[in-house]
Amino acid sequence: MTLDSRQSTGQLIARLIGPAGPEVSCDSCFEHLDRYVELEIAGVDAEAAIPGMRAHFEGCPACAEDRQSLRALLLSVAGNSGMGGL
Ligand SMILES: [Zn+2]
Numbered sequence: 001m002t003l004d005s006r007q008s009t010g011q012l013i014a015r016l017i018g019p020a021g022p023e024v025s026c027d028s029c030f031e032h033l034d035r036y037v038e039l040e041i042a043g044v045d046a047e048a049a050i051p052g053m054r055a056h057f058e059g060c061p062a063c064a065e066d067r068q069s070l071r072a073l074l075l076s077v078a079g080n081s082g083m084g085g086l
Pocket residue numbers: 025026029056060062063
């Protein structure tokens with residue numbers, strides 16, 4: 001089961017029924033966000049490394065936005081230094 005392509009409906013349902021798996025708090029999310037995004041960019045399965053982050057992003061727009069911003073930042077840094085090969 002995946003909620004990837006149905007964000008707004010998926011979020012709503014996820015809030016009503018609660019997370020299906022482990023979910024981190026905003027504090028933990030913030031704590032691990034750097035590493036999570038780095039793993040994502042590296043092409044590693046970040047959710048396997050830090051379980052619960054994905055579920056949290058689906059239920060927490062604020063953290064999801066932080067993730068997007070950080071990813072954009074890291075990608076631009078990688079691009080500027082000629083790394084990443086993207
Ligand atoms: Zn959060």
